[in-house]
Amino acid sequence: MWKFLHKLASPPHFYDLSAKIIPWFVVPGTILIIYGTIAGLFYAPPDYQQGDAFRIIYVHVPAAYLSMLAYTLMAVSAGIGLIWRIKLSHAVAAAAAPLGAWFTFLALITGSIWGRPMWGTWWEWGDPRLTSELIMLFLYFGYMALRAAIDDTTKADKASAVLALVGAVNIPIIHFSVEWWSSLHQGATIVRADGPAMPTEMLFPLLAMILGFSLVFGALLLGRVRSEVLFRERRSRWVKNVVLASGEQG
Amino acid sequence: MMEALAMGGYGGYVWSSFGLTLIVVIICVVQVKRRHQQVFSDIKTRLRAMETDQ
Amino acid sequence: MKPRQQRMLAVGLAGAGIVIAAVLTLQAFKENMMFYVEISEVAQGNYPQDRNFRVGGLVVDGSVKRQPGELEVEFAVSDLENELVITYDGILPDLFREGQGIIAHGQMGDDGTFVADEVLAKHDENYMPPEVADTLAKHAAAKEAALKAEQVQP
Known part of the structure; x- marks a missing residue:
């Protein structure tokens, strides 16, 4: 197990293996998203209160979920990189940030589009769930700006890792904000002690979307880590071989 | 058909959410590919520069 | 640089x-x-004077009054103990209906009604098709009727 992990964490092996793994994320992910979109838009029944507007859930929830997953991944990888000095984990953290920022942006905008007709407002300043999600967007921006501002990769890794870890406090705040404070946002629907508060014909497309988007996110992350690894190891022999072997197609 | 697209009057909200999601995913995919090509070509340029140095 | x-x-x-x-x-x-004040606090007069604050509660069944042809609407919200009458001149969110949880922002008028400048609707985490909601409501009504009948006949 350790041997396998160690091998995986070595950049050349990761580079080879990830190329083979990516299609296994993209293909099922795309199929799940296509199923989820069609089933969610046309086959799931409308909600008794929100009518067809509730269908925004099929893009909003996966985006919000991935925005938090990406941050968690970024903070954990940064922490691992800081403690065990594994090169690959800093590359993962650096790759997760822009993707996380995009999904946070998407969660905020789709939430806003959903909030307008249902709650009666595009945005509510001071709402804990909305505010903490917006703070996460700024954390992503701060992380990327910090990285961009420091030329030395090792120093950039360390400084940004500290920022990622400090900002991780925000993750439980986002998650529990709807319980700790009064928020316009409702509580959890899927993950509940008494089971999901949703019938299966609504739930299955949602689960398919969450899983599908997670797989596509995984593929995007691997793709970004590949570039990151290549760049970081640009002076090494194996990268030289990879680039030369690619011929003119690269 | 038109009725299904109208989403009971919420068509604008629903379709813009899905459309935006599609756009963001496409941007993410394009960014990943671009970045990879960029890194590749940068390294290639460097390798060529090194060859001419020798 | x-x-x-x-x-x-x-x-x-x-x-x-x-x-x-x-x-x-x-x-x-x-x-x-x-700036969030409980309805029971408002009932006791504990609310900020001359300043906007928020109240929240469930819209009381049958309390929504509208002037025909006008936006202005009057309704009562309840925290299941006290009630507060709210007047609002504006477009209500689509989720606004009797029995729904709402949050209103505004201040107290001189006549003891709350004059809202914004009304937001809150929904819960339950999603279901309309038919299921109807069935649930019917079952709940039947249960209540049965309970009442039991109480009448000891």
Whole structure:
């Protein structure tokens, strides 16, 4: 197990293996998203209160979920990189940030589009769930700006890792904000002690979307880590071989 | 058909959410590919520069 | 840029980020903690004078009154103990209906009604098709009727 992990964490092996793994994320992910979109838009029944507007859930929830997953991944990888000095984990953290920022942006905008007709407002300043999600967007921006501002990769890794870890406090705040404070946002629907508060014909497309988007996110992350690894190891022999072997197609 | 697209009057909200999601995913995919090509070509340029140095 | 300038920029950006985050969080606390007043508190007269605050509760069944042809609407909200009459001149959210949880922002008028400048609807985490909701409502009504019948016949 350790041997396998160690091998995986070595950049050349990761580079080879990830190329083979990516299609296994993209293909099922795309199929799940296509199923989820069609089933969610046309086959799931409308909600008794929100009518067809509730269908925004099929893009909003996966985006919000991935925005938090990406941050968690970024903070954990940064922490691992800081403690065990594994090169690959800093590359993962650096790759997760822009993707996380995009999904946070998407969660905020789709939430806003959903909030307008249902709650009666595009945005509510001071709402804990909305505010903490917006703070996460700024954390992503701060992380990327910090990285961009420091030329030395090792120093950039360390400084940004500290920022990622400090900002991780925000993750439980986002998650529990709807319980700790009064928020316009409702509580959890899927993950509940008494089971999901949703019938299966609504739930299955949602689960398919969450899983599908997670797989596509995984593929995007691997793709970004590949570039990151290549760049970081640009002076090494194996990268030289990879680039030369690619011929003119690269 | 038109009725299904109208989403009971919420068509604008629903379709813009899905459309935006599609756009963001496409941007993410394009960014990943671009970045990879960029890194590749940068390294290639460097390798060529090194060859001419020798 | 020189390395030192870069470091300064980095620290500056990180600092700005933390300041923005802190301001937003403080704002969240302020809005949520200080300016939300329970209906029972309002009933006792414990509310900020000459200042906007929020109240929240369930729209009381049968309390919604509308002038024909006008936006102005009057309704009562309840926290299941006390009620508060709210008047509002504006477009209500689509989720607004009797029995729904709402949050209103505004201040107390002289006549003891709450004059809202914004009404927001809150929904719960339950999603279901309309038919299921109907069936549930029917079952609930039947249960209540059965319970009443039981109480009448000891």
